Amino acid sequence: MTTLAKYIFLVITLTFMSCEDVIDLDLPAAAPRLVIEASLDWEKGTLGNEQTIKLSLSKPYFDADGITAVIGSSVKVTNDTDGTVFVFIDQNNGLYTTDSFIPILNQSYTLEVIHNGDTYIAHETLMPVVDIQDVRQSLEGGDDDEALDVTIYFNDPIAETNFYLLKFKEQGDLFPALFDLKDEFTNGNQMSAYFEKFNDEESDEEEFVSGDVVDIQFYGVSQQYYNYLHILIGQLNSGGGPFGSTPVGLKGNCLNTSNPSKTAFGYFRLTQVVQTSYIFQ
Structure with missing residues:
Protein backbone atom coordinates (compact mmCIF):
# COMPACT_ATOMS: atom_id res chain seq x y z
CA MET A 1 0.00 0.00 0.00
CA THR A 2 1.48 3.38 -0.99
CA THR A 3 2.01 6.16 1.56
CA LEU A 4 -0.80 8.22 -0.03
CA ALA A 5 -3.23 5.30 0.16
CA LYS A 6 -2.33 4.67 3.80
CA TYR A 7 -2.97 8.34 4.58
CA ILE A 8 -6.37 8.35 2.86
CA PHE A 9 -7.37 5.13 4.70
CA LEU A 10 -6.34 6.68 8.04
CA VAL A 11 -8.35 9.87 7.39
CA ILE A 12 -11.47 7.88 6.42
CA THR A 13 -11.15 5.66 9.50
CA LEU A 14 -10.78 8.62 11.86
CA THR A 15 -13.69 10.41 10.18
CA PHE A 16 -16.09 7.49 10.73
CA MET A 17 -14.85 6.97 14.29
CA SER A 18 -15.54 10.62 15.09
CA CYS A 19 -19.16 10.21 13.92
CA GLU A 20 -20.05 7.73 16.65
CA ASP A 21 -21.80 10.25 18.89
CA VAL A 22 -24.51 9.40 21.39
CA ILE A 23 -27.76 11.17 20.59
CA ASP A 24 -30.03 11.98 23.53
CA LEU A 25 -33.67 12.20 22.50
CA ASP A 26 -35.66 14.83 24.37
CA LEU A 27 -39.09 13.19 24.32
CA PRO A 28 -42.14 14.91 25.78
CA ALA A 29 -43.18 13.38 29.11
CA ALA A 30 -46.88 13.02 29.83
CA ALA A 31 -48.26 13.00 33.34
CA PRO A 32 -48.66 9.48 34.78
CA ARG A 33 -52.07 7.91 34.27
CA PRO A 128 -69.45 -18.15 28.21
CA VAL A 129 -67.04 -20.30 26.23
CA VAL A 130 -67.48 -23.73 24.65
CA ASP A 131 -65.21 -26.67 25.41
CA ILE A 132 -62.18 -27.54 23.33
CA GLN A 133 -63.13 -30.71 21.46
CA ASP A 134 -59.71 -31.80 20.27
CA VAL A 135 -56.05 -30.75 20.11
CA ARG A 136 -53.80 -32.12 17.36
CA GLN A 137 -50.37 -31.58 15.90
CA SER A 138 -49.62 -31.70 12.19
CA LEU A 139 -47.39 -30.46 9.39
CA GLU A 140 -50.28 -29.39 7.16
CA GLY A 141 -52.27 -26.91 9.23
CA GLY A 142 -49.82 -24.02 9.25
CA ASP A 143 -47.98 -21.89 6.70
CA ASP A 144 -44.90 -24.12 6.52
CA ASP A 145 -45.55 -27.76 5.62
CA GLU A 146 -42.21 -28.72 7.15
CA ALA A 147 -42.83 -27.11 10.54
CA LEU A 148 -44.94 -28.62 13.32
CA ASP A 149 -48.07 -26.79 14.42
CA VAL A 150 -50.70 -27.36 17.09
CA THR A 151 -54.42 -26.91 16.29
CA ILE A 152 -57.45 -26.75 18.56
CA TYR A 153 -60.97 -27.66 17.43
CA PHE A 154 -64.26 -26.54 18.98
CA ASN A 155 -67.96 -26.49 18.07
CA ASP A 156 -69.41 -22.99 17.76
CA PRO A 157 -72.99 -22.54 19.10
CA ILE A 158 -75.52 -21.93 16.34
CA ALA A 159 -78.06 -19.78 18.19
CA GLU A 160 -75.80 -16.84 18.97
CA THR A 161 -72.94 -14.66 17.78
CA ASN A 162 -69.69 -15.54 19.52
CA PHE A 163 -66.32 -13.89 20.01
CA TYR A 164 -63.19 -15.60 21.31
CA LEU A 165 -59.67 -14.91 22.57
CA LEU A 166 -57.07 -17.64 22.20
CA LYS A 167 -53.64 -17.75 23.86
CA PHE A 168 -50.85 -20.16 22.92
CA LYS A 169 -47.69 -20.07 25.03
CA GLU A 170 -44.80 -22.48 24.80
CA GLN A 171 -43.47 -23.23 28.26
CA GLY A 172 -40.30 -21.18 28.72
CA ASP A 173 -41.42 -18.28 26.51
CA LEU A 174 -41.94 -14.85 28.05
CA PHE A 175 -45.10 -13.91 26.16
CA PRO A 176 -48.04 -15.78 24.63
CA ALA A 177 -49.24 -15.59 21.05
CA LEU A 178 -52.71 -13.99 20.92
CA PHE A 179 -55.50 -14.64 18.41
CA ASP A 180 -58.95 -13.02 18.21
CA LEU A 181 -61.72 -15.06 16.59
CA LYS A 182 -65.38 -14.56 15.70
CA ASP A 183 -67.99 -16.79 14.11
CA GLU A 184 -69.25 -14.34 11.48
CA PHE A 185 -68.83 -16.82 8.63
CA THR A 186 -68.68 -20.09 10.60
CA ASN A 187 -71.63 -19.78 12.98
CA GLY A 188 -72.78 -23.17 14.25
CA ASN A 189 -69.90 -25.08 12.64
CA GLN A 190 -66.73 -26.65 13.90
CA MET A 191 -64.00 -24.03 14.14
CA SER A 192 -60.25 -24.38 14.52
CA ALA A 193 -57.16 -22.29 15.16
CA TYR A 194 -53.50 -23.23 14.86
CA PHE A 195 -50.19 -22.07 16.31
CA GLU A 196 -46.90 -22.46 14.47
CA LYS A 197 -43.37 -21.20 15.15
CA PHE A 198 -40.53 -20.54 12.71
CA ASN A 199 -36.77 -20.65 12.96
CA ASP A 200 -35.69 -17.02 13.37
CA GLU A 201 -32.13 -16.14 14.42
CA GLU A 202 -33.00 -12.51 15.18
CA SER A 203 -35.68 -13.38 17.74
CA ASP A 204 -34.11 -16.72 18.81
CA GLU A 205 -37.40 -18.40 17.92
CA GLU A 206 -37.24 -22.05 16.95
CA GLU A 207 -39.71 -24.46 15.37
CA PHE A 208 -41.54 -26.92 17.60
CA VAL A 209 -39.84 -30.25 18.23
CA SER A 210 -40.86 -33.42 20.02
CA GLY A 211 -41.18 -32.79 23.76
CA ASP A 212 -42.12 -29.10 23.53
CA VAL A 213 -45.10 -28.15 25.71
CA VAL A 214 -47.67 -25.50 24.77
CA ASP A 215 -50.19 -24.10 27.25
CA ILE A 216 -53.52 -23.13 25.68
CA GLN A 217 -56.16 -20.77 27.07
CA PHE A 218 -59.48 -20.31 25.28
CA TYR A 219 -61.79 -17.45 26.33
CA GLY A 220 -65.32 -16.36 25.51
CA VAL A 221 -65.33 -12.55 25.24
CA SER A 222 -67.80 -9.75 24.60
CA GLN A 223 -68.03 -8.00 21.25
CA GLN A 224 -66.66 -4.75 22.66
CA TYR A 225 -63.65 -6.55 24.12
CA TYR A 226 -63.15 -8.38 20.81
CA ASN A 227 -63.06 -5.01 19.00
CA TYR A 228 -60.45 -3.76 21.48
CA LEU A 229 -58.39 -6.96 21.08
CA HIS A 230 -58.59 -6.86 17.30
CA ILE A 231 -56.87 -3.46 17.22
CA LEU A 232 -54.38 -4.38 19.95
CA ILE A 233 -53.31 -7.66 18.32
CA GLY A 234 -53.09 -5.99 14.91
CA GLN A 235 -50.66 -3.43 16.29
CA LEU A 236 -48.63 -6.04 18.17
CA ASN A 237 -48.20 -8.10 15.00
CA SER A 238 -47.56 -5.23 12.58
CA GLY A 239 -43.80 -5.36 13.14
CA GLY A 240 -43.39 -1.72 12.11
CA GLY A 241 -43.10 -2.56 8.40
Whole structure:
Protein backbone atom coordinates (compact mmCIF):
# COMPACT_ATOMS: atom_id res chain seq x y z
CA MET A 1 0.00 0.00 0.00
CA THR A 2 1.48 3.38 -0.99
CA THR A 3 2.01 6.16 1.56
CA LEU A 4 -0.80 8.22 -0.03
CA ALA A 5 -3.23 5.30 0.16
CA LYS A 6 -2.33 4.67 3.80
CA TYR A 7 -2.97 8.34 4.58
CA ILE A 8 -6.37 8.35 2.86
CA PHE A 9 -7.37 5.13 4.70
CA LEU A 10 -6.34 6.68 8.04
CA VAL A 11 -8.35 9.87 7.39
CA ILE A 12 -11.47 7.88 6.42
CA THR A 13 -11.15 5.66 9.50
CA LEU A 14 -10.78 8.62 11.86
CA THR A 15 -13.69 10.41 10.18
CA PHE A 16 -16.09 7.49 10.73
CA MET A 17 -14.85 6.97 14.29
CA SER A 18 -15.54 10.62 15.09
CA CYS A 19 -19.16 10.21 13.92
CA GLU A 20 -20.05 7.73 16.65
CA ASP A 21 -21.80 10.25 18.89
CA VAL A 22 -24.51 9.40 21.39
CA ILE A 23 -27.76 11.17 20.59
CA ASP A 24 -30.03 11.98 23.53
CA LEU A 25 -33.67 12.20 22.50
CA ASP A 26 -35.66 14.83 24.37
CA LEU A 27 -39.09 13.19 24.32
CA PRO A 28 -42.14 14.91 25.78
CA ALA A 29 -43.18 13.38 29.11
CA ALA A 30 -46.88 13.02 29.83
CA ALA A 31 -48.26 13.00 33.34
CA PRO A 32 -48.66 9.48 34.78
CA ARG A 33 -52.07 7.91 34.27
CA LEU A 34 -53.83 5.15 36.12
CA VAL A 35 -53.46 1.68 34.58
CA ILE A 36 -56.31 -0.71 35.43
CA GLU A 37 -55.70 -4.42 34.79
CA ALA A 38 -59.07 -5.94 35.66
CA SER A 39 -59.32 -9.36 34.03
CA LEU A 40 -61.90 -11.42 35.91
CA ASP A 41 -61.55 -14.86 34.34
CA TRP A 42 -63.67 -17.80 35.46
CA GLU A 43 -62.09 -21.14 34.62
CA LYS A 44 -64.60 -23.90 33.96
CA GLY A 45 -64.75 -26.38 36.81
CA THR A 46 -63.76 -23.84 39.48
CA LEU A 47 -65.79 -21.55 41.74
CA GLY A 48 -64.28 -18.40 40.22
CA ASN A 49 -64.60 -16.65 43.58
CA GLU A 50 -60.95 -15.62 43.86
CA GLN A 51 -60.20 -12.63 41.63
CA THR A 52 -57.49 -9.96 41.46
CA ILE A 53 -57.37 -6.45 40.00
CA LYS A 54 -54.04 -4.68 39.54
CA LEU A 55 -53.55 -0.90 39.66
CA SER A 56 -50.37 0.92 38.62
CA LEU A 57 -49.22 4.18 37.04
CA SER A 58 -47.98 4.66 33.48
CA LYS A 59 -44.33 5.61 32.99
CA PRO A 60 -42.19 7.28 30.31
CA TYR A 61 -41.01 4.94 27.54
CA PHE A 62 -37.32 5.01 28.51
CA ASP A 63 -37.92 4.86 32.28
CA ALA A 64 -36.00 1.80 33.48
CA ASP A 65 -37.43 1.79 37.00
CA GLY A 66 -39.94 -0.84 38.09
CA ILE A 67 -43.71 -0.63 37.95
CA THR A 68 -45.25 2.01 40.20
CA ALA A 69 -47.91 0.22 42.24
CA VAL A 70 -51.02 2.15 43.25
CA ILE A 71 -52.18 1.66 46.84
CA GLY A 72 -54.92 3.27 48.91
CA SER A 73 -57.59 3.17 46.18
CA SER A 74 -61.17 1.90 46.45
CA VAL A 75 -62.05 -0.98 44.11
CA LYS A 76 -65.38 -2.77 43.82
CA VAL A 77 -67.44 -4.73 41.28
CA THR A 78 -71.26 -4.74 41.31
CA ASN A 79 -73.73 -7.23 39.85
CA ASP A 80 -75.98 -4.99 37.75
CA THR A 81 -79.10 -7.13 38.25
CA ASP A 82 -79.30 -7.77 42.00
CA GLY A 83 -76.91 -5.08 43.23
CA THR A 84 -74.50 -7.44 44.99
CA VAL A 85 -71.23 -5.62 45.68
CA PHE A 86 -67.85 -7.37 45.70
CA VAL A 87 -65.20 -5.28 47.48
CA PHE A 88 -61.57 -5.85 46.42
CA ILE A 89 -59.18 -5.49 49.37
CA ASP A 90 -55.98 -3.46 48.99
CA GLN A 91 -52.92 -5.71 49.46
CA ASN A 92 -50.57 -2.66 49.62
CA ASN A 93 -48.62 -3.82 46.54
CA GLY A 94 -50.88 -2.68 43.70
CA LEU A 95 -53.04 -5.80 43.91
CA TYR A 96 -56.67 -5.72 45.05
CA THR A 97 -58.26 -9.09 45.78
CA THR A 98 -61.52 -10.76 46.71
CA ASP A 99 -62.46 -14.35 47.56
CA SER A 100 -66.21 -13.80 47.38
CA PHE A 101 -66.89 -13.01 43.71
CA ILE A 102 -69.89 -14.83 42.23
CA PRO A 103 -69.56 -15.34 38.44
CA ILE A 104 -72.82 -15.64 36.49
CA LEU A 105 -72.79 -16.24 32.75
CA ASN A 106 -74.30 -13.51 30.55
CA GLN A 107 -74.55 -11.26 33.61
CA SER A 108 -73.44 -7.62 33.37
CA TYR A 109 -71.19 -6.11 36.03
CA THR A 110 -69.87 -2.64 36.82
CA LEU A 111 -66.34 -1.85 38.00
CA GLU A 112 -65.74 1.25 40.14
CA VAL A 113 -62.24 2.46 41.01
CA ILE A 114 -61.73 5.60 43.10
CA HIS A 115 -58.16 6.93 42.93
CA ASN A 116 -56.91 10.35 44.05
CA GLY A 117 -60.44 11.75 44.05
CA ASP A 118 -61.25 10.53 40.53
CA THR A 119 -63.89 7.87 39.89
CA TYR A 120 -63.38 5.38 37.07
CA ILE A 121 -66.33 3.31 35.84
CA ALA A 122 -66.46 0.36 33.40
CA HIS A 123 -69.23 -2.01 32.32
CA GLU A 124 -68.80 -5.54 30.99
CA THR A 125 -70.70 -8.83 30.61
CA LEU A 126 -69.41 -12.27 31.61
CA MET A 127 -69.40 -14.32 28.41
CA PRO A 128 -69.45 -18.15 28.21
CA VAL A 129 -67.04 -20.30 26.23
CA VAL A 130 -67.48 -23.73 24.65
CA ASP A 131 -65.21 -26.67 25.41
CA ILE A 132 -62.18 -27.54 23.33
CA GLN A 133 -63.13 -30.71 21.46
CA ASP A 134 -59.71 -31.80 20.27
CA VAL A 135 -56.05 -30.75 20.11
CA ARG A 136 -53.80 -32.12 17.36
CA GLN A 137 -50.37 -31.58 15.90
CA SER A 138 -49.62 -31.70 12.19
CA LEU A 139 -47.39 -30.46 9.39
CA GLU A 140 -50.28 -29.39 7.16
CA GLY A 141 -52.27 -26.91 9.23
CA GLY A 142 -49.82 -24.02 9.25
CA ASP A 143 -47.98 -21.89 6.70
CA ASP A 144 -44.90 -24.12 6.52
CA ASP A 145 -45.55 -27.76 5.62
CA GLU A 146 -42.21 -28.72 7.15
CA ALA A 147 -42.83 -27.11 10.54
CA LEU A 148 -44.94 -28.62 13.32
CA ASP A 149 -48.07 -26.79 14.42
CA VAL A 150 -50.70 -27.36 17.09
CA THR A 151 -54.42 -26.91 16.29
CA ILE A 152 -57.45 -26.75 18.56
CA TYR A 153 -60.97 -27.66 17.43
CA PHE A 154 -64.26 -26.54 18.98
CA ASN A 155 -67.96 -26.49 18.07
CA ASP A 156 -69.41 -22.99 17.76
CA PRO A 157 -72.99 -22.54 19.10
CA ILE A 158 -75.52 -21.93 16.34
CA ALA A 159 -78.06 -19.78 18.19
CA GLU A 160 -75.80 -16.84 18.97
CA THR A 161 -72.94 -14.66 17.78
CA ASN A 162 -69.69 -15.54 19.52
CA PHE A 163 -66.32 -13.89 20.01
CA TYR A 164 -63.19 -15.60 21.31
CA LEU A 165 -59.67 -14.91 22.57
CA LEU A 166 -57.07 -17.64 22.20
CA LYS A 167 -53.64 -17.75 23.86
CA PHE A 168 -50.85 -20.16 22.92
CA LYS A 169 -47.69 -20.07 25.03
CA GLU A 170 -44.80 -22.48 24.80
CA GLN A 171 -43.47 -23.23 28.26
CA GLY A 172 -40.30 -21.18 28.72
CA ASP A 173 -41.42 -18.28 26.51
CA LEU A 174 -41.94 -14.85 28.05
CA PHE A 175 -45.10 -13.91 26.16
CA PRO A 176 -48.04 -15.78 24.63
CA ALA A 177 -49.24 -15.59 21.05
CA LEU A 178 -52.71 -13.99 20.92
CA PHE A 179 -55.50 -14.64 18.41
CA ASP A 180 -58.95 -13.02 18.21
CA LEU A 181 -61.72 -15.06 16.59
CA LYS A 182 -65.38 -14.56 15.70
CA ASP A 183 -67.99 -16.79 14.11
CA GLU A 184 -69.25 -14.34 11.48
CA PHE A 185 -68.83 -16.82 8.63
CA THR A 186 -68.68 -20.09 10.60
CA ASN A 187 -71.63 -19.78 12.98
CA GLY A 188 -72.78 -23.17 14.25
CA ASN A 189 -69.90 -25.08 12.64
CA GLN A 190 -66.73 -26.65 13.90
CA MET A 191 -64.00 -24.03 14.14
CA SER A 192 -60.25 -24.38 14.52
CA ALA A 193 -57.16 -22.29 15.16
CA TYR A 194 -53.50 -23.23 14.86
CA PHE A 195 -50.19 -22.07 16.31
CA GLU A 196 -46.90 -22.46 14.47
CA LYS A 197 -43.37 -21.20 15.15
CA PHE A 198 -40.53 -20.54 12.71
CA ASN A 199 -36.77 -20.65 12.96
CA ASP A 200 -35.69 -17.02 13.37
CA GLU A 201 -32.13 -16.14 14.42
CA GLU A 202 -33.00 -12.51 15.18
CA SER A 203 -35.68 -13.38 17.74
CA ASP A 204 -34.11 -16.72 18.81
CA GLU A 205 -37.40 -18.40 17.92
CA GLU A 206 -37.24 -22.05 16.95
CA GLU A 207 -39.71 -24.46 15.37
CA PHE A 208 -41.54 -26.92 17.60
CA VAL A 209 -39.84 -30.25 18.23
CA SER A 210 -40.86 -33.42 20.02
CA GLY A 211 -41.18 -32.79 23.76
CA ASP A 212 -42.12 -29.10 23.53
CA VAL A 213 -45.10 -28.15 25.71
CA VAL A 214 -47.67 -25.50 24.77
CA ASP A 215 -50.19 -24.10 27.25
CA ILE A 216 -53.52 -23.13 25.68
CA GLN A 217 -56.16 -20.77 27.07
CA PHE A 218 -59.48 -20.31 25.28
CA TYR A 219 -61.79 -17.45 26.33
CA GLY A 220 -65.32 -16.36 25.51
CA VAL A 221 -65.33 -12.55 25.24
CA SER A 222 -67.80 -9.75 24.60
CA GLN A 223 -68.03 -8.00 21.25
CA GLN A 224 -66.66 -4.75 22.66
CA TYR A 225 -63.65 -6.55 24.12
CA TYR A 226 -63.15 -8.38 20.81
CA ASN A 227 -63.06 -5.01 19.00
CA TYR A 228 -60.45 -3.76 21.48
CA LEU A 229 -58.39 -6.96 21.08
CA HIS A 230 -58.59 -6.86 17.30
CA ILE A 231 -56.87 -3.46 17.22
CA LEU A 232 -54.38 -4.38 19.95
CA ILE A 233 -53.31 -7.66 18.32
CA GLY A 234 -53.09 -5.99 14.91
CA GLN A 235 -50.66 -3.43 16.29
CA LEU A 236 -48.63 -6.04 18.17
CA ASN A 237 -48.20 -8.10 15.00
CA SER A 238 -47.56 -5.23 12.58
CA GLY A 239 -43.80 -5.36 13.14
CA GLY A 240 -43.39 -1.72 12.11
CA GLY A 241 -43.10 -2.56 8.40
CA PRO A 242 -44.47 -0.44 5.54
CA PHE A 243 -47.60 -2.60 5.31
CA GLY A 244 -48.24 -2.87 9.04
CA SER A 245 -51.27 -1.57 10.87
CA THR A 246 -51.39 2.18 11.36
CA PRO A 247 -50.86 2.95 15.07
CA VAL A 248 -53.94 4.42 16.71
CA GLY A 249 -54.78 5.55 20.22
CA LEU A 250 -56.25 2.50 21.93
CA LYS A 251 -58.80 3.31 24.62
CA GLY A 252 -60.12 0.82 27.11
CA ASN A 253 -63.54 0.84 28.72
CA CYS A 254 -62.53 2.41 32.06
CA LEU A 255 -63.94 5.94 31.90
CA ASN A 256 -63.06 8.74 34.31
CA THR A 257 -66.44 10.18 35.27
CA SER A 258 -64.85 12.92 37.39
CA ASN A 259 -62.44 14.21 34.75
CA PRO A 260 -63.19 12.73 31.28
CA SER A 261 -59.96 14.13 29.79
CA LYS A 262 -57.92 12.15 32.31
CA THR A 263 -58.60 8.68 30.97
CA ALA A 264 -57.18 5.46 32.35
CA PHE A 265 -55.25 2.79 30.48
CA GLY A 266 -56.28 -0.85 30.63
CA TYR A 267 -59.51 -2.79 30.42
CA PHE A 268 -62.22 -4.37 32.59
CA ARG A 269 -63.08 -7.76 31.13
CA LEU A 270 -65.17 -10.72 32.30
CA THR A 271 -64.63 -14.09 30.62
CA GLN A 272 -65.12 -17.79 31.02
CA VAL A 273 -62.02 -19.77 30.08
CA VAL A 274 -60.97 -23.36 29.44
CA GLN A 275 -57.32 -24.39 29.65
CA THR A 276 -55.26 -27.30 28.43
CA SER A 277 -51.69 -28.19 27.51
CA TYR A 278 -50.25 -30.09 24.57
CA ILE A 279 -46.96 -32.04 24.39
CA PHE A 280 -45.54 -32.48 20.88
CA GLN A 281 -44.89 -36.08 19.95
